Amino acid sequence: MNCPRCNVALDEKKYKDIDVDHCPECKGLWLDFHEMDKLEDHAMDEDERKGMIEYARRESDISCPHCNEPMETFNYRAHNLPIDHCKYLHGYWLDEGEEKKILEIMKQRVQDLKRTDSAEVSWSKFLEAGGKRTFLSKVKDLFTG
Numbered sequence: 001m002n003c004p005r006c007n008v009a010l011d012e013k014k015y016k017d018i019d020v021d022h023c024p025e026c027k028g029l030w031l032d033f034h035e036m037d038k039l040e041d042h043a044m045d046e047d048e049r050k051g052m053i054e055y056a057r058r059e060s061d062i063s064c065p066h067c068n069e070p071m072e073t074f075n076y077r078a079h080n081l082p083i084d085h086c087k088y089l090h091g092y093w094l095d096e097g098e099e100k101k102i103l104e105i106m107k108q109r110v111q112d113l114k115r116t117d118s119a120e121v122s123w124s125k126f127l128e129a130g131g132k133r134t135f136l137s138k139v140k141d142l143f144t145g
Contacts, residue, residue, distance in 0.1 A: 001065040004028075057074045071085060
């Protein structure tokens with residue numbers, strides 16, 4: 001396979017224990033379709049909580065190195081990170097450094113979910129405790145803790 005950016009033959013290499021195809025020229029990576037999930041799993045292994053991967057799909061300016069069909073670009077998980085992928089599910093092209101940005105986004109997602117979970121637990125406890133008190137005492141607790 002050749003690099004979709006500079007047409008140089010891709011080398012195989014390991015990245016985070018994943019066999020990826022790497023461009024020695026532009027440093028981009030080709031991940032087979034299932035390998036994106038493996039990459040994300042290094043930061044978050046709960047698929048049902050990862051959220052939607054593709055936002056704002058549009059035509060890419062590169063072709064799939066596997067089937068040579070035009071690829072699509074999308075914003076990764078609603079962030080300003082354009083990722084190219086094969087619309088026939090062959091894989092993803094990551095320009096240099098995008099793999100690190102994906103891991104940063106997923107680590108931030110983990111932190112956001114922990115805060116959400118903590119807030120939900122606190123809110124549930126507040127509601128449980130508040131069910132036996134008067135309305136005025138509940139309002140007072142909102143301001144005094």
